[in-house]
Amino acid sequence: MDQLNPFLARHKENADFNQYWYSKATIGFLVSECEQFGNKFDQKFAKDPNFVFYDFNKPEDISKEFEKYFDMVVIDPPFITREVWEKYSEAAKFLVKDGGKILLSTIDENEPFIMELLGASKRAFRPSIPNLVYQYSLYSNYDSEGLNNKNPEIPEFD
Template identity: 40%
Template sequence: MTNKFLLRNKENSLLNQYWYSTKTIDTIILEVEDHISKRSSKNLPWRIAFVSTPSIYFSIAEAQRSQCNVFDIDEKWKKDSGFVSYNFNEPTNISDDMKNKFTMVIIDPPFITKEVWQKYTETAHFLLCNPDNEADDSSKSNCIIASTIAENQQMMEEFLNVHPVKFKPSIPNLVYQYNLYCNYQSEVLSQINPEVDF
């Protein structure tokens, strides 16, 4: 099935903006839905922050978006009620009413450097409900999904206590391969992505 977001939104190389494939978007959405389901089954609140990941945010069901926000520099989405104008150079320049309110953050920075990830780490800690607590499954309230290159593994473990999962995202127009990293065990993301060559 064709992804409407991908049809309507061209990548912007000036913003280093490259979209996941439809299969990758669908898989991450399955993981998001699993988080929502687990917390809802325990009557626990949930709220999800999509940080520099508009392709995921705009691909989830509209009914779920009411408890989600997308944090992005691209103002073309500013009319959406969940849009938050976000520049990683000001990592905590976010309304205080969003501080420690999110149970999951999904992060895909436009750059892979240590300096950029330090800023995204600040943002994640600002947004998460329990920024200093570890998660062991997706019903916990500080779940992190992040994407960057394999060479950043040690840095990612140090900054966000996230570890690579088996599922690797397909980003068709990006010249190098990313890994996905999580701070909890994921059944959905423990599968191989057939789009990615190993």
């Protein structure tokens, strides 16, 4: 697969940092899901790379200029404990506009507190992460036809 994807050839997965890469089809799906809601583009940033450093341990350090700024927040974290999710949740609620969309990935065991913290429900579409030994699920605080369909890359288990 590395020969077909230049990113994978340059950036190997790193189990020590919980860095695993989604399959090409899963990336395509996630991009199309976000494009449904992220179609507003402010031209004043067109020439600026606009990178903003974010440390999940310090959600209070996020610039006030981003408060209730985004139509959609996507959370794809390397760490998945409740304590860490409480910090992600604080940041997401700060960043997303009222009525905004939240899309996230985590393990099934986190389902109860994901609903509690973010009002997000587990969806049928599950991301394919070929080299990860356990399966993540996608959760959202909105309904979506795409998220209601199963990913054909993920086998059915009884």
